[in-house]
Each structure stands twice: as structure tokens, then as C-alpha cells.
Amino acid sequence: MTIGLRERKRLATLLSDQAMDAIAKTGSGQRLLSNESFSGVALVSDIRNFTGLCEEHEPDKVTELLNDHFAGMASIISSHGGRIYKFIGDAIEAVFPENPDLPDNAAARAFNAASLMLIKAKQINQMRLRRKQFDYRIGIGLAYGEMHSGSIGSIDTRLDYAIIGEPLKLAEKLEALSVNNQAYPMVIDERLCKALSGHGMVFNEIGNSEGKPGFSLYELGSEYHALTSVEQKGNSGAGGFQDSEVKKFVVGAGQSLSPYRAFIPGVALLIAIVCGIVFASHFRRDSAIMREKSNATYENHRMLEQLRSENAELIGFEANTRRLLRELETQMTANPDLTKEQVGNFLKPAVGGTIGDSVIASRMAVYYVEPAPVTATPSYQGHPVFVEGWNKEHSALLLDLATTSRQLFDSSFALTPPEEDKPYFREIFGDQIEGAILHREMLGKAVEIARGNAKEYFFWDYIVVGSDQERKGAFSKSQNARIVGYFLAAAPADQLKHSASHLVSSYKTGKQQLALVNETGSATFSAEFPAELRPQIKFLEPLPFCANAVISDVNLQLGTKPYRLVVCNAIKATSAFTSTPLLLAALIISAILLIFWWKTALGETIVNRSLAAKLWLTLLLASIVPLITVVFVFGLFTDEDYSVGVSKERAELHRFMDLFELRESFADPLAWKMVRDWSTRPETQKLANMLNSERKSSGQISSDSVTLLASMFKSWFTEYETLDRKIINFSPKDIVMAGDGWTFACSGKDSMEPSEFGIMLKGVAKNMADKRVSRTIKTGLDSQAVQSEIIVETGLQTVRSLFGDDVFVRMAHSVEVPVLMNVISGTA
Structure with a gap:
């Protein structure tokens, strides 16, 4: 074998x-x-x-x-x-x-x-x-x-x-x-x-x-x-030179210069390099300070303009309530078993009869809302956790509003009967607020409510636990986030409009601290306002100088009294080379280099025994100065490029705001009623179903079906011409209809070709139809939701056509910096 x-x-x-x-x-x-x-x-x-x-x-x-x-x-x-x-x-x-x-x-x-x-x-x-x-x-x-x-x-x-x-x-x-x-x-x-x-x-x-x-x-x-x-x-090991054939050469061992004379140029070169690094570092620090001062000046100007606006007190109230709500959510996330007593102890210092430094509202409530036991239709039930300032009847109504809002969040739940018909609704929200507006437009922001001759600021929003506290805005809502209840707060508008402490506390940021000084010399400072500057802030005297801050001021009226508003914006721009760890590291590296250089001068290092090491050392010494120069020049270039970019963004922001202020948008109730009537007619529904079936079976829409659509659109324009123009103050220009994979637009009774705006509306309608008909997304089909979505989609398309794909947006009730929004995706 x-x-x-x-x-x-x-x-x-x-x-x-x-x-x-x-x-x-x-x-x-x-x-x-x-x-x-x-x-x-x-x-x-x-x-x-x-x-x-x-x-x-x-x-x-x-x-x-x-x-x-x-x-x-x-x-x-x-x-x-x-x-x-x-x-x-x-x-x-x-x-x-x-x-x-x-x-x-x-x-x-x-x-x-x-x-x-x-x-x-x-x-x-x-x-x-x-x-x-x-x-x-x-x-x-x-x-x-x-x-x-x-x-x-x-x-x-x-x-x-x-x-x-x-x-x-x-x-x-x-x-x-x-x-x-x-x-x-x-x-x-x-x-x-x-x-x-x-x-x-x-x-x-x-x-x-x-x-x-x-x-x-x-x-x-x-x-x-x-x-x-x-x-x-x-081949170095096999087939190469034998040991006997190898010749060794030692090049240079300090024969022309003594060790001391060879050591001195190295020390001088090292000192020159260190001095150059220190000088360049300080030069960059000065450049950074100038840039920070420019940014701080712009931020102060923006803050002063915001505080002089008509809604300054309302925005400040919203900022304070949002800050309190975030702190409450943080505590509830850290301790899910927070008791009513603990919630009350946390919120009581923030509510009272007189608005002050810590008191931000005169009335406040927290309601927990949770799914009700299994019933025929999903529903929610709630119970009060903290109520201050509202009586028992008003609290019951607010709890009912909270459970209704939670139901609306998960479905296209209809408001039946209307909220404004419920008892005590008018006592709380006055005659100008309707239930649909309360749920769809007022949730998540502060608004002014008129109740007879008295005006009040009102804010309510979800209480969300389990969100990522390290992330800001809507993107902080993680997969573990969930709505557990509602937070409500109210404060008398007249009291806030006359409160200096309210403005100072609500508009302060991590960098900006505020002060308000009246004619009598009485001053109100935010808690972190620099103590060394407080005695120098007067009503008429010049502003003090501060090397580490930019101070700006403006005169304003608070009620009937004149005030001087001062904003102090702290800047931090220090040289990276002046930090203690880097100084120690530089000293250690310098000492090592000096020791190595001295041993080289004595002929005791590898540099004295290797020609390749000499070549590499020469190359390193020849390139180190240009490399350091390139590093600092590149740093200065990036700083300047950043400043230029910021300037361009500010110019674009101002241009956007100027153009946006020239435009208005509105929705006519009668127009929406007519659109709903046309859309819900049996003949319209029948034709839409026929087109959906035809598109699904053959992959296209026949010319006969297009003729039927055009005839129906023409009848709508004819119907409009018979209406009383004294009542109807709008004129339909473009009508678009979309279904499962098809869209049709008409821009007039005698025009079969859509206009440019009609083409844009076709894109809007196609996007909505894809999400609501072709995709398996749980989106309500109620008319209120469709109306809101059409407004949003049309608004985004209009902004894109006017200003491009990327625009700066500042929310009306926000003290934050304007954000860059991508119009195509609708994300900021």
C-alpha cells in the first residue's frame, strides 16, 4: 500500500x-x-x-x-x-x-x-x-x-x-x-x-x-x-554579502567642532523654535479673542433686539416654563417613582402671586395621563399630580383637555363635542380661543389669552421621560422616550410686562448675563452677572471696560418707566500653549532634545554611527521650522475662513428675513370648506377609486380618465363663478388631485396645462399621496390633518423656490440662535 x-x-x-x-x-x-x-x-x-x-x-x-x-x-x-x-x-x-x-x-x-x-x-x-x-x-x-x-x-x-x-x-x-x-x-x-x-x-x-x-x-x-x-x-540573510565582505564607516565624530561649539547651535535652534511657537500661539490667541468679541457683539445685538420686541415678555415666560419643564423631566427620568409630594416640593417655589426671580407663574398644574383599561376603543385616563392657582372645576376641565390631547396624539380622534362648548372653557381661555386651536396650535408654546379686560400668558406641553438629556431639541427624543403627562402654567401678562426680574432671569444664558437699571439707580442683575462690574453699571454713566467680556446696552420702556438694559457676554479665548500640561510637556521634550543633542556632540548616539540617521536628522531639522509655520498659518487661515463663513451666514440670514417679512400666508375658512365639499362628493370619490384601480391594474391612466378629470375640474371652476363675490373673497387658481401613483393639475377653466405654482402643488400632492395612500404609514386622513399637512408642504416648497435648499430659520417663540434647515428633507 x-x-x-x-x-x-x-x-x-x-x-x-x-x-x-x-x-x-x-x-x-x-x-x-x-x-x-x-x-x-x-x-x-x-x-x-x-x-x-x-x-x-x-x-x-x-x-x-x-x-x-x-x-x-x-x-x-x-x-x-x-x-x-x-x-x-x-x-x-x-x-x-x-x-x-x-x-x-x-x-x-x-x-x-x-x-x-x-x-x-x-x-x-x-x-x-x-x-x-x-x-x-x-x-x-x-x-x-x-x-x-x-x-x-x-x-x-x-x-x-x-x-x-x-x-x-x-x-x-x-x-x-x-x-x-x-x-x-x-x-x-x-x-x-x-x-x-x-x-x-x-x-x-x-x-x-x-x-x-x-x-x-x-x-x-x-x-x-x-x-x-x-x-x-x-537577500540580506541568504545569498548576500558575507560578514568578511562588509566594510564599516564612521562618519564625523566632532572632529571639526568641539562638543561645546556643536551644542550651542542646537540650543539656539531649540530656543528659536520654542519662541516661535510661543509667539505664534499668542498671535492666534489674539486673533481668536478678536473673533470671539465680534461674535459676542453680534450675540449681544441680537439679544437686545429680542428684548425690545413686543413679545419679549411672552418669549421670556415660555423660556422659563420650558426650563422648568426640562428640569422636571430630568427628575422624572432619573426617578420614575417620583411621588406627588416630591413633585409639589419641586414646583411650589416656582409658582406664586408675585412674579420674581424664582417665581415664574401664578398658576401651575401637572397631570399624569396613562392608557385606560382595555375597552372597545383605545382611550386614556388621567389624574392630577400638582395643581396650584386653578379651582376644582377648572382643574377638572384641564385634565379632560390633557386626556383629549393625548388621544389626538395617537390617532385622528375628532373633537366631538367641540372643546369650547364645555363648561368653564370660556372662563379659562376667553372668547377668542377654540378647542381645535388649543390642541393643534397652542400646544408646546406660550400664547396670550384675553379674558375680558385681563390678559394672561398660558403655556402647556407634554411631559416626556426617557429622552437623551445630552441632545437638544426634537432629536433628543430617543426610542425609550414616552409621554407620561402634561405640564401647564399661566401668569398675568400685565405683571410680567412690568417685571424687570422676569426679563433678567428668563433671557440669561450660559454666556450672557443681563442687568436692568432705572432712573433712580435701582438695578436688577441676573444671578451670574460679574460682581466686580455691578457697582459700575449706572443709568447714565459710560459702560465699564472688561477684558474678558463684551458689554452692550440699549434703552427701553418697561411699562411706563425707562430702563437701561445691559448685556454682558463672557469670552474665553486663551492660548493653548499657556496651559500647564502643555507647558510641562514642552519643557520635558526640550530637556530630552537638549540631552540628546549634547550626547550627539560627544559622539555617543546613533547619529554618529549611521549615515542614514544623519540624513534623517538633517531632513528633520530642515523641515521642522516650515512645518511649524504651516501649522500656525493653517490655523490662522481656518480662523479667518470661519469668520468669513459666519459673516456670509449672517448676511444670508438677514436677506432671508427681509424677504420673508415681505410675504404673508393665510388660509381662508370658506376656501377650505369648498375644497372639503368637492373632495367628499360621491362622484369625486367614485372617480378617484376608478383611477386608483386603473393605475394598479394597467400601470397608467387612460386618456378617457384624464378627460373625465378635466371635465370635473371644469365643473368646479364653473361652480365657483356662480357664487356671490361679496361673500367669497378668494379665487381658485390651481386645483390638484392625487391618488395612488397618479396626479392631475388644472390651472383654470379653459387651461389644461398647469402653471408653475400648479406644478409645485403637484409635487406636494404626490408627496402626501405617497405617504397616505401608497405607504403603510399610520397617518390620519381627517380634514384637519390634511389641511395642516398641505400648509406645511406648500410652505416648504415655497421657501425652497424663494431661498434655495438650505435656509436659516428662527422660531417665533424661541430665544435660541437661528438654525440651518434643509428644505428638501424638512430637517434642521
Whole structure:
């Protein structure tokens, strides 16, 4: 048996790797060699001028060369997942199939193998030259594509194994082009060039064969190319110089300069570098301070303008209530089992009869709302947690409003009966507020309520727990966030409009602190206003100077009294080099460098024993000053670029506001009523259903259906002409109808082509139809929701047509900085 196995192994060497794999995969009852198609890289290698070598040298010498050559190349190909197809004289044909079990793809394996084959050929040549034998050169071609392998011939007479495919032919042709690049004689096809270009290698087209371009790796120079350096490293241990042949040279050991004279220039250079870094750092600090002062001045100007607006007190009230609500949500998130007593202890200091520093509202309430027990229709129930300022009847109504709002949040729940018809509703919200407005427009912001001759500021919003406190705005609502209740607050408007402490406390930010001073010298300061500046803030005297802050002021009326409003904006722009850790690090590095330089002057470091180390040290010393200069110049450039960008954004913001203030938008109730009537008519519903079915079955809308739509739109325009113009103060210009995959627009009774605005409305309608009809999104189809969505969509499209895809937006009831909003996605 042992002898048989040896003979079988010896016979296997007479077959190609691909043939052996094919035989191994063949089972009983199948053909001797199975056929298969595969994708991979074909490799063809050939010895240059092999015919001339055979004529010039004896056959046994040529055979010895071929044995050495084939043995080395076969080992490389096999180690990279390649399979040798055959040896044809002096040529090697091999394939590298795609193999998911290997870490690299066929392109990378074939290219690496071909590169090592070139290196191996040079190593063989060096060994042969030492033996005083002739050398040789090779070329390699690589091509990627589909190939087919299998047995050919007859099993009864003669059977052979073959691999056929265009890549083998192309690789042979590309190998012939490799003679054009003697430094790196390997040519690849276009597919391999694209696959390998992403690995940091640059290829140039070296020629083409029958219209197929060939590419070769780009190298600078031809004598000392990349392969030579790799080869020398590979031969350092074997086949290189012997120890006895190595000559050592020690270049320079302080022979021309004494150690002290060599040390002094190094110290001077280090001092110059440190001084340059310190100077550049302070220069950048001054530039940063100027930029911060410019930004602070702009922020102060914006704050002063906001405080002078008509709604300053209302916005301040909203800011205070939102701040209190965020603190309450934080506590509820940290302690889900917060008791009524704990909630009351937290909120009581903020509510009272007189608005002051800590008192922000005269009435306040918190209601928990949770799903009701299982019923026929989903509903919610609530209970009061904290109520201050509202009587029992009013509190009951507010609780009912909270549960209704929670129901509206999850569905298209209709307000039946209207909220304004409920008892005590008018006592709380006056005669100008309706239930739909309360739920759809007033939730989440502060509004002014008129109750007879008295006016009151009112705010209510969800209580959300489980949100990410590190993120701000609507994006802080994480997957764990949930609504647990409602927060309500109210305060008398007249009292807030006369309260200096209210303005000072509500508009303060982390950087900006406020002060209000009246004619009598009485001043109200925010809690963090700098203590050293307070005695210097007077009604008529000049503003004090502060190196670390920008101070601005303006005169305003608070009620009937004149006040001087002062805003102090702290700036922080210090030099990074003045920080203690960096100073210590700089001192340590400087000491290490000085010690190294002194030892070098004494001739005791590697620099004195290595010419390469000297060259690297020279290069480092020559480049360090330009590098430091580039770093600081780049920093100054980025600072200036930032300042220019901020200026451009401010200019764009002002332009946007100026254009936006020139435009108004309104929704006429009668117009919405007419649109609802047209949309809910049976004939309209029937035609829409027919068009949806037709679009779903045939993928398009027929011309007859389009004619029916146009006729219906024409009847609507005719119907409008019969209305009393004294009552109807609007005129329909563009009407759009959309369904499941279709839209139709008409811009007049006698016009079948839509106008530019009609085209825009088609996009709006298509977007809404895709979300409400074609997609499985839980979106209510009630008329109120559709009306609101049309306003939003149309508004976004209008803003985009006027100002572009990206615009700055400042909310009407926000003290935050304007945000950049993408109109296409509707995100900020």
C-alpha cells in the first residue's frame, strides 16, 4: 500500500493543480473530469528571447535554468491560491479562481504573486551570476474574466484536461506588451486596473492589443525601482554579502567642532523654535479673542433686539416654563417613582402671586395621563399630580383637555363635542380661543389669552421621560422616550410686562448675563452677572471696560418707566500653549532634545554611527521650522475662513428675513370648506377609486380618465363663478388631485396645462399621496390633518423656490440662535 501511495503522489505531479482538483471532485458514475465555469485571473509568464538562449547555450544548462525557474514560480503561485494550468516550453499558464474561503480576492492574490515572481527572477539571476552563469528576463500578463475547465477528447482513445476562456488569450497578448516596461515587466487588463487602483497604486496605459488596453504599474526611474529595494531586503540573510565582505564607516565624530561649539547651535535652534511657537500661539490667541468679541457683539445685538420686541415678555415666560419643564423631566427620568409630594416640593417655589426671580407663574398644574383599561376603543385616563392657582372645576376641565390631547396624539380622534362648548372653557381661555386651536396650535408654546379686560400668558406641553438629556431639541427624543403627562402654567401678562426680574432671569444664558437699571439707580442683575462690574453699571454713566467680556446696552420702556438694559457676554479665548500640561510637556521634550543633542556632540548616539540617521536628522531639522509655520498659518487661515463663513451666514440670514417679512400666508375658512365639499362628493370619490384601480391594474391612466378629470375640474371652476363675490373673497387658481401613483393639475377653466405654482402643488400632492395612500404609514386622513399637512408642504416648497435648499430659520417663540434647515428633507 505504501508503494502504491508513493506512485500515486508521483503521478499527481504530472497533472496540473486544476486537473487534480477536478478529479478529486468527481464521484463514481460521473465523467473522469468534471466541467465547471469560474471567475478569476489568468496569468501567463514567458522568458524573454528563450529561443536565442537555447541557440547560445547547451541544452543541459537551459534545462537547469527552466527547473530553477519553474520550481520557484510554482511555489509562489500555489502559496497565493493559484493553480498552474500547464508549462508550455518556457511559458507558465496559471489561474487564480475567486475563492470566498481566502482573505483576498483573486485580483489581489494574482497581482501579489506576479510581483513576487519578478522578485524571484531577480534573485535567481543574482545566484546564477555568482556561479558565472547566464541570466534571463521574464514578462507577465494578467487578465480577469470568466473561464471554463474540464476534460476534452475521448475516454476510449485520448483524454486531456483544458482551461479555455478569453482571459487566457488576453493575458498572453498583454505579456507581449510587458517588454515596453523593463523596470516592471508586468501588464494587467482594464478590469484588474480598476480593481487594484483603490489600493494606493497608480497604473499607466502602456499600450493595447487588438483594441484591449494594457496597464503597467507606474514607477519613477528604471534603475532603482521599488522591486530592487524589496529584493535587497529579502537577500540580506541568504545569498548576500558575507560578514568578511562588509566594510564599516564612521562618519564625523566632532572632529571639526568641539562638543561645546556643536551644542550651542542646537540650543539656539531649540530656543528659536520654542519662541516661535510661543509667539505664534499668542498671535492666534489674539486673533481668536478678536473673533470671539465680534461674535459676542453680534450675540449681544441680537439679544437686545429680542428684548425690545413686543413679545419679549411672552418669549421670556415660555423660556422659563420650558426650563422648568426640562428640569422636571430630568427628575422624572432619573426617578420614575417620583411621588406627588416630591413633585409639589419641586414646583411650589416656582409658582406664586408675585412674579420674581424664582417665581415664574401664578398658576401651575401637572397631570399624569396613562392608557385606560382595555375597552372597545383605545382611550386614556388621567389624574392630577400638582395643581396650584386653578379651582376644582377648572382643574377638572384641564385634565379632560390633557386626556383629549393625548388621544389626538395617537390617532385622528375628532373633537366631538367641540372643546369650547364645555363648561368653564370660556372662563379659562376667553372668547377668542377654540378647542381645535388649543390642541393643534397652542400646544408646546406660550400664547396670550384675553379674558375680558385681563390678559394672561398660558403655556402647556407634554411631559416626556426617557429622552437623551445630552441632545437638544426634537432629536433628543430617543426610542425609550414616552409621554407620561402634561405640564401647564399661566401668569398675568400685565405683571410680567412690568417685571424687570422676569426679563433678567428668563433671557440669561450660559454666556450672557443681563442687568436692568432705572432712573433712580435701582438695578436688577441676573444671578451670574460679574460682581466686580455691578457697582459700575449706572443709568447714565459710560459702560465699564472688561477684558474678558463684551458689554452692550440699549434703552427701553418697561411699562411706563425707562430702563437701561445691559448685556454682558463672557469670552474665553486663551492660548493653548499657556496651559500647564502643555507647558510641562514642552519643557520635558526640550530637556530630552537638549540631552540628546549634547550626547550627539560627544559622539555617543546613533547619529554618529549611521549615515542614514544623519540624513534623517538633517531632513528633520530642515523641515521642522516650515512645518511649524504651516501649522500656525493653517490655523490662522481656518480662523479667518470661519469668520468669513459666519459673516456670509449672517448676511444670508438677514436677506432671508427681509424677504420673508415681505410675504404673508393665510388660509381662508370658506376656501377650505369648498375644497372639503368637492373632495367628499360621491362622484369625486367614485372617480378617484376608478383611477386608483386603473393605475394598479394597467400601470397608467387612460386618456378617457384624464378627460373625465378635466371635465370635473371644469365643473368646479364653473361652480365657483356662480357664487356671490361679496361673500367669497378668494379665487381658485390651481386645483390638484392625487391618488395612488397618479396626479392631475388644472390651472383654470379653459387651461389644461398647469402653471408653475400648479406644478409645485403637484409635487406636494404626490408627496402626501405617497405617504397616505401608497405607504403603510399610520397617518390620519381627517380634514384637519390634511389641511395642516398641505400648509406645511406648500410652505416648504415655497421657501425652497424663494431661498434655495438650505435656509436659516428662527422660531417665533424661541430665544435660541437661528438654525440651518434643509428644505428638501424638512430637517434642521
